[in-house]
Amino acid sequence: MSDENGMAPGQVIKVLAGVTVFIVVAIWLLAKLATSGFNVDAEVMTKEAVAARLKPVGLSVVSDAPPGMRNGEQVFKAICISCHGTGLAGSPKFGDAAAWAPHLAKGWDTLVDHALKGFNAMPAKGGSPDLTDDEVKRAVAYMGNAAGAKFTEPPLGGAGGAAAVADPAVVGKKIYESLCITCHAAGVAGAPKFGDKAAWAIRLKPGLDEVIKIATKGLNAMPPKGGYTGSDAEFRAAVEYMVNNSK
Secondary structure, three states: OOOOOOOHHHHHHHHHHHHHHHHHHHHHHHHHHHHHHHHHOOHHOOHHHHHHHHHHHHHOOOOOOOOOOOOHHHHHHHHHHHOOOOOHHHHOOOHHHHHHHHHHHHHHHHHHHHHHHHHHEEEEHOOOOOOOHHHHHHHHHHHHHHHOOOOOOOOOHHHHHHHHOOOOEEEHHHHEEEEEHHHHOHHHHHHHOOOOOOHHHHOOOOHHHHHHHHHOEEOOEEEEHOOOOHHHHHHHHHHHHHHHHOO
């Protein structure tokens, strides 16, 4: 038999059961959606993940330069600029002579001591413990000089910086491995490949000094000094290192 709408009792039961199942599933989905914000994957909350989320901005990689070889400008642009770029939290703004004046008046030793140990809102080493003491000092000198001081940045190479810079082979190798290798290892964008005697011989015909002069200004796809921000003497050491290993 069927009801007055033409549906048998069995069909009615099937329809009602289907509607009931649909409603239950819909309610379950809505409940899951409403509470999804509280269901945190255990993997997301591991100690490593939490530590990574709480990691200070200052711990980011400073540059491609090896430890001890980062100059003041590199350290400033990677770390110090986060506060000193705008004068955040009362820090003297980069290049603001008036803001830096009372700090510079305290002298080099005090400025360095504050930078290394922390001062007011600034954490030790700007929150980047991977920096060497000399790298912090270079950053202090770079910022201070931009505000009128006449500090001298510690030489590159850490505690033995003076000896390292005096040895072109040591300095050149470090700069090559941290920067020049990007293009010269494989001869990217027409760069003479490291160790390729023929490729370097052609470029050395005008003489090493002329090659360095051109490379310092930049040529074709290579930016000035290959993007190196250190001194011209250090850049020369890198070029000489590549040349000497391509003879």
